[in-house]
Amino acid sequence: MTKTSAAAAGASGKIDVNVRARISDNRWVPVVHAHLLLVQPSDAQLKQLQLLNEDKGTPEEARKMMAAWPCLRPTHTGPNGHARFDGLGIGTYYVVYNNVTPFDQDFVRFNRIDILASDTRGETEFVLDPPFRLDPVFFANGDNQDRPHGLVGDTVWVSVAHDLPGQPNPMEGMYYVPEPPLQSQAQKGVKSSMRLNSTGTTEAAVNVYMAALEPDGVTPDPNDAAHFRASEPIIVDEGSATKVSGTITTQASRTEAEFRPVLAHWTLIRNSAEALSFNTYKLFIDHLFCNDAGGEVPEFERGRFNEKERAFRLLEKRRTLPFSDSDSYRVLKAATEAFVMVNCGVLRTPYAFRPQEDADYLDRRDLPADRKLEDELVKRYLTSLDQNTRILPYLALIRSKLPDVRIHIGHKEHHDAELCAGFIRDRLVNPCMMELIWSYWQEEGMLVQTMNAVTRRFQNVRSPANGNGPDPLANMEVDMLRPLNNLLWGYVQDEQHRLSVVRRNYEYDHHYGIHLDGKAVRDFRPADSRSKFIEAFHNLLRQLMPFYRQDDDTTVKADAFPILNALKEVHLILSQGAHNQFGDLPSTARIEMLMQQWMLARPEFREFLPTRLMVAHPEPWMDRVDAMKKVQGWSDTSIAHFRDLAMFGEQLLLSVRYTHWSDVYDPTEAFAWARFWRPQAQGYMHAYRAVTGVDMASETPNQKLEATMPSVLLRQRLEAMPRTA
Numbered sequence: 001m002t003k004t005s006a007a008a009a010g011a012s013g014k015i016d017v018n019v020r021a022r023i024s025d026n027r028w029v030p031v032v033h034a035h036l037l038l039v040q041p042s043d044a045q046l047k048q049l050q051l052l053n054e055d056k057g058t059p060e061e062a063r064k065m066m067a068a069w070p071c072l073r074p075t076h077t078g079p080n081g082h083a084r085f086d087g088l089g090i091g092t093y094y095v096v097y098n099n100v101t102p103f104d105q106d107f108v109r110f111n112r113i114d115i116l117a118s119d120t121r122g123e124t125e126f127v128l129d130p131p132f133r134l135d136p137v138f139f140a141n142g143d144n145q146d147r148p149h150g151l152v153g154d155t156v157w158v159s160v161a162h163d164l165p166g167q168p169n170p171m172e173g174m175y176y177v178p179e180p181p182l183q184s185q186a187q188k189g190v191k192s193s194m195r196l197n198s199t200g201t202t203e204a205a206v207n208v209y210m211a212a213l214e215p216d217g218v219t220p221d222p223n224d225a226a227h228f229r230a231s232e233p234i235i236v237d238e239g240s241a242t243k244v245s246g247t248i249t250t251q252a253s254r255t256e257a258e259f260r261p262v263l264a265h266w267t268l269i270r271n272s273a274e275a276l277s278f279n280t281y282k283l284f285i286d287h288l289f290c291n292d293a294g295g296e297v298p299e300f301e302r303g304r305f306n307e308k309e310r311a312f313r314l315l316e317k318r319r320t321l322p323f324s325d326s327d328s329y330r331v332l333k334a335a336t337e338a339f340v341m342v343n344c345g346v347l348r349t350p351y352a353f354r355p356q357e358d359a360d361y362l363d364r365r366d367l368p369a370d371r372k373l374e375d376e377l378v379k380r381y382l383t384s385l386d387q388n389t390r391i392l393p394y395l396a397l398i399r400s401k402l403p404d405v406r407i408h409i410g411h412k413e414h415h416d417a418e419l420c421a422g423f424i425r426d427r428l429v430n431p432c433m434m435e436l437i438w439s440y441w442q443e444e445g446m447l448v449q450t451m452n453a454v455t456r457r458f459q460n461v462r463s464p465a466n467g468n469g470p471d472p473l474a475n476m477e478v479d480m481l482r483p484l485n486n487l488l489w490g491y492v493q494d495e496q497h498r499l500s501v502v503r504r505n506y507e508y509d510h511h512y513g514i515h516l517d518g519k520a521v522r523d524f525r526p527a528d529s530r531s532k533f534i535e536a537f538h539n540l541l542r543q544l545m546p547f548y549r550q551d552d553d554t555t556v557k558a559d560a561f562p563i564l565n566a567l568k569e570v571h572l573i574l575s576q577g578a579h580n581q582f583g584d585l586p587s588t589a590r591i592e593m594l595m596q597q598w599m600l601a602r603p604e605f606r607e608f609l610p611t612r613l614m615v616a617h618p619e620p621w622m623d624r625v626d627a628m629k630k631v632q633g634w635s636d637t638s639i640a641h642f643r644d645l646a647m648f649g650e651q652l653l654l655s656v657r658y659t660h661w662s663d664v665y666d667p668t669e670a671f672a673w674a675r676f677w678r679p680q681a682q683g684y685m686h687a688y689r690a691v692t693g694v695d696m697a698s699e700t701p702n703q704k705l706e707a708t709m710p711s712v713l714l715r716q717r718l719e720a721m722p723r724t725a
Contacts, residue, residue: 013088013115014122017095019081021128021208021228030081031128033350034226035098035212038085039110041069059106066096066108067215074098076349077226078388079378088115097126099210099226100173103164104129106213132208134232135159150196151239157193158182158204158232173211173220177227180359181370182206196236205231205372223350252554259368260672264353264377265392266655267361269433270680271352273651276343276434276590278597278619284339285332285598328483329490332598336591344432344587347392351377365675391429393660399428432587433658435650439589440508443516444691444714445642446635448501450628451596455495458488465632472631476608484604491599498592499585507585511577512537517711533573535707540566540656541696542706544681547674564661564670571661574653597621619643635718637691644687648680693717 015038019031041049049065072093077083085095097109113122138145139155150156160176162169169190170176176189182204185191189206196202209227211220274280342348353373362369382390385399442448453463457473478485501520509515513530543562550558601621609627617623617640625639655677664670674681682697689695692713694705705713 011087011089011118013086013090013118013120015085015088015093015095015113015115016121016123017077017083017085018123018125019077019083019097019128019226020125021130023130023132023228023230028127029228029230030077030079031126031226031228032077032079032081033224034077034081034083034126035224036075036077036083037096037098038072038075039066039069039094039096040072040091041066041094045069059108062108063106063213066110069094082388084388090115090118090120093122095124098213100213101128101130101210102167102171102173103131103162128228130208130228131162131164132230133161134204134206134230135161136204136232136234149235149237151237152196152199153239154196154236155193156196156204156234157185157191158206159191160189160206160208160230175209175225177207177209177355179205179207179229179372180355183356196234199236199238202234202236203231204234205229254366254551254554255557257367257672257675258668259371259376260669261376261381262659262669263362263367263672263676264373264381265346265659266673266676267358267373268346268352268377269654269658270361270651271354271358272343272346272433273647273654275352276340277647278594278601278621280343281336281339281594282598282601282620285335288335289331327490328486329494332487332490332595333494333591336595336598340434340587340591340594341432344434344590345430346433347382347430362676365678367672367675385429389429392431392658394658395428395431397660397663427583431658432583433654434586434590435653435657436504436507436511436586436589437653438646438650439504439586439593440512440514441642441646441649442593443501443504444710445625445639445646446629447593447596447600447625447639449634450600450625453628453632454600455488455492458492463632473608478604478608482604484599484602487599487602491595499589504585504589507581510580511574511582514709515711517709517715528577530573530577533570533577534709535703536566536569536573537653538696538706540570541681541685542701544674544678545685545697545699548678548682551675558671560667560671560674563674564664564667567656567659567661567670567673568664570653570656571659574657578657600624635714636721637717641687641690644683645691648684648687651680652677652684 017036019034019036020028021031022028045065045068049062052062052065073085075083075085085093091114093113093115094110095113100106101109109126111124111126113124114120115122135158136150137157137159138147138150139157140151140153145151145154158178160169162171164171170188176184178184178189178192181194182192183194185193192204192206194204207227207229209225211222212224212226214220346352351374355373358373359369378390381393383393383396385391385396391399453473454476456463457471457476458478462471463473478488480486501516505515505521505524506526509524509526509529511530511533513533515521515524515526540563543566547558547560547563550556597619598621601619601624605624609624609631611623611627615623615626617626622639622643629635629639655673659669659673685696688710689697692710694702694708694713696706
């Protein structure tokens with residue numbers, strides 16, 4: 001449909017739309033993420049549709065005709081099936097429901113609403129009548145049990161069925177996603193199963209998805225589907241007693257943890273941090289420029305490729321460089337910015353959940369995995385900002401401290417400038433969650449220094465560390481036929497627009513009280529420093545080790561109070577540094593370092609840097625950095641450990657910074673935090689020992705060493721390296 005302006009200046013008319021699905025005679029459920037279009041056809045276009053209707057035209061013909069109607073704006077319904085079009089002037093409008101409904105031959109649904117005054121509020125509703133049902137069947141020891149109720153120990157198989165003749169299951173454009181603990185056992189979720197472990201009434205629930213309608217030739221985006229929740233109560237009775245004889249073996253299990261809604265938030269942080277990894281970034285760049293759709297990424301991330309491509313097309317037109325022959329670098333920079341911009345928003349919909357993988361992760365951590373995380377996030381964890389918007393409890397507290405400051409809604413369809421006084425809505429609703437500690441550890445691992453050495457040689461500048469001796473990169477000659485040649489040209493030309501090491505260093509100190517050590521950052525005079533961060537953060541990690549030892553002992557209830565107190569302390573220190581450049585510098589540094597990693601991963605570097613083929617690094621740029629360390633005589637600690645510190649440190653600090661710890665007094669949440677983040681915490685401690693020699697997992701702490709700045713420990717190890725070689 002053709003897009004036009006949505007409203008006259010100063011107009012305040014509203015249209016509220018509700019979309020529901022009737023799943024039984026007296027039960028309706030909301031249709032979530034339904035695709036709605038606000039259109040304003042001319043009288044002639046309406047007359048054409050009326051004539052088509054009189055001639056008994058098909059829904060497909062009607063939709064093709066309606067595709068020419070002027071579309072004012074699209075929107076989607078929220079978790080309650082509600083959507084709103086606001087800022088409307090006086091006039092007649094039509095709302096079009098734009099998802100497939102093959103169960104009623106894709107019946108065309110559109111409703112008329114008249115706005116008679118500038119402040120009129122109109123209402124309309126779409127009601128779907130899907131003929132689906134859930135058929136449960138109980139099995140015991142693999143045998144079908146013909147009974148209406150289940151027994152403890154049974155496995156219930158649930159089938160999604162319909163009775164429409166000639167229609168496949170699922171119908172075209174539809175698929176089913178069972179809610180945990182149901183697990184899909186057939187393609188597109190037609191059959192699923194779960195084990196019945198306790199008496200009472202439980203629920204089997206399946207989400208029925210309907211793809212968005214797209215113009216001919218356009219493949220529907222699987223992440224743009226509307227869905228509603230179909231459920232069936234399952235009554236579970238006590239099983240009959242079984243006589244036993246002989247030897248009986250018993251087994252003690254770990255303490256069951258209580259489910260906390262914040263687990264959904266931490267799952268989003270973990271999934272989104274992994275979606276920002278280099279391997280996902282490389283897949284996106286290959287998809288964008290090389291038409292390579294290979295590689296495995298989560299379904300939500302694959303669906304975001306289109307959104308990132310749209311963001312790239314928009315940024316490509318805006319991001320220009322005042323240099324000749326630098327287009328390759330310019331488009332790489334715009335694509336990287338689009339990748340980071342889309343992926344850093346943890347609360348961006350569709351949410352970054354992977355139902356089966358997330359449930360498996362929680363189960364391995366001995367945390368309850370029988371809830372639908374998206375429902376827990378929206379209904380129980382997020383806090384209402386207004387009628388249609390929910391935000392993190394921590395940010396809601398910040399908002400409540402300044403109730404007189406208005407929330408500014410920017411006109412993003414025209415520009416990205418936010419100039420009016422007030423809170424920026426997008427940063428309140430969908431904050432960009434990245435930690436600068438990721439960049440700090442990459443820089444300590446010599447990523448930036450490696451790229452600096454390459455660009456110096458590209459400009460024929462001798463390495464200052466080798467005096468009059470031969471340059472370690474003397475043999476690096478990139479011929480002009482390789483794409484890397486022009487990329488390095490653009491990268492060198494753009495140096496004045498990148499963050500300097502001095503600027504990053506001051507911000508490391510502002511966020512975490514840590515800074516780099518070297519000639520490039522001498523005369524360091526910060527105005528504000530988080531001097532207590534390292535001590536507090538390492539104390540938190542140290543408190544985890546006795547907790548894990550107790551938690552692994554099935555005869556002991558582990559005490560999480562020390563962890564809760566340590567979390568509060570770190571949260572307070574982190575929040576003090578969340579000012580000034582906090583909102584923009586971490587994402588800018590991430591964009592620049594991702595580009596450096598991507599260029600180092602180019603196959604051309606194999607000819608210049610003698611890498612060790614049998615070392616299996618998780619990301620293809622890493623062996624180039626280790627090779628550069630070798631030829632330059634830098635630290636012999638592998639970049640793999642620094643990458644682990646960056647990856648695990650970011651996830652841990654995001655979970656501490658954006659969780660509302662200051663108002664938590666029950667250790668249950670800290671108990672869940674310790675279990676949920678155990679792989680990341682122990683991975684960070686191992687990598688820190690490998691890099692600095694400080695073992696925070698030992699039973700005899702060295703508080704002085706643990707509170708020492710990492711750059712000091714790294715310098716001491718580097719100075720000791722020749723003596724121990």
